[in-house]
Amino acid sequence: MTDHRSMPVPDGLEGDRLDAAMARLFGLSRTRAAELIADGNVRVDGTDAAKSDRVAAGSWLEVTLPPPPSAPxxxxxxxxxxxxxxxxxxxxxxxxxxxxxxxPTVGWTGPSVLEGLLAMGVQLTTSGAAERQGIVHRLDANTTGLMVLAKSEGAYSVLKRAFKERTVDKRYHTLVQGHPDPLRGTVDAPIDRHPSGDGRFAVVAGGRPSVTHYDTIEAFRAASLLEIKLETGRTHQIRVHMSALRHPCVGDRLYGADPTLAERLGVARQWLHAVRLGFDHPTEGRPVEFESPYPDDLAAAVEKLRED
Known part of the structure; x- marks a missing residue:
């Protein structure tokens, strides 16, 4: 269903390019905003506009947002x-x-946990959107480790609430560049989409509250192995918070990691692994905990650092 919006340009967007203003107002990427403008779906004070036009506070913005593409x-x-x-x-x-x-998500053509489980004959609950059956939390594509999924409706609602109320113990290990000072601490900084609209997230005033606890397990010459406990579960949270400390996850090019170090250690993605997951079983009530060993690429990088 097509969505028509009309509103004055807020004072805070005075002087911004139209595509940037659109991205901030509607949570779009700059590319998507530019496409809408080029297709004639955006009018400013009653006339068609170009993506590079500067907007004035109080100008009347009329936008036609086509329905989002449905996930496969x-x-x-x-x-x-x-x-x-x-x-x-x-x-x-x-x-x-x-x-x-x-x-499965729009634009992703690779494999998914959901489809892999279906191929194994695992029947998940039908609660939630069809493309997200049983999903109560997520990991980035290149973050490895533990995920729990719900097979019954009762388990789905209990687990969703447990994640929302922060009663799930989510532990990660990450290898970061340099040595955080202090060696243990908490990052309490709000996260939202990066203003550039390029798919990154960032610490942004007014973003969603985000809390990450970290503790150094082992320090090497050029990097540190940290244990992370998450209170919240924002997209890219660990990667954003470590980057904000100026100690990005090794191999995380998106958030400013040194490609030379990653190449030397043979790491082709962010060194980040969901190592432990603990929660009360949603129907039995007993505490359960699961652990995952490092995959080969991450383990090899740590061994190389120890040899150095």
Whole structure:
């Protein structure tokens, strides 16, 4: 269904390019905003405008937002390396390999956990959107480690609430550049989409509250191995907060990591692994905890640092 919006340009966007203003107002990428403008879906004070036009506060903005493309329907598709750590009538815990997203999304053509489980014959709850059956939390495509999914409706609602109320113990290990000072601490800084609209996230005033606790496990000459405990679960949270400390995750080119160090250690993605997951079982009530060993690429990088 097409969405028509009309509003005055806020004071805070005075002098911004139209595509940048559109991106900030509607949470779009700059590219998507430019496409809408080029297609004649944006008018300023009753006339068509160009993406590079500067907007004035109080000008009347009329926007036609086409319906977002629907996510693809999940289909059984084997996923090499996807491992079931635990399964019972209500939940399934998996160890997610590199290059796999949680569920199918618009524009992603690679494998997903959801489709891999369907190929294994695992029946997930139908709660939530069709393309996100059983998904109660997610990991980035190139972040490896533990995910829990719901197989029953009861488990889905209990787990969703547990993640929302921050009662799930989510532990990650990450290798970061340099040595954080202090060696342990908390980053409490709001996160939202980066103003550039290029898909990154950033610490942004007025963003969503985000809290990351870190502790140094082992320090090397050029890097530190940290244990991370998340209170919140924002997109790219660990990667953004480590970058904000000026100690980006090794290999995380998107957030400013040194490509030379990553290449020397043989790391082709961010060194970040969901190592432990603990929660109260959603139907039995007993505490459960699961652990995942480092995948080969991450383990090899740490060994190389120890040898150095």
């Amino acid at each position: 329907t999940p289909r059984p598709e084997p996923v090499p390396g996807l491992r079931i750590v635990h399964e019972d009538a209500d939940i399934v815990v998996v160890d997610k390999p590199i290059g796999v997203v949680a569920h």
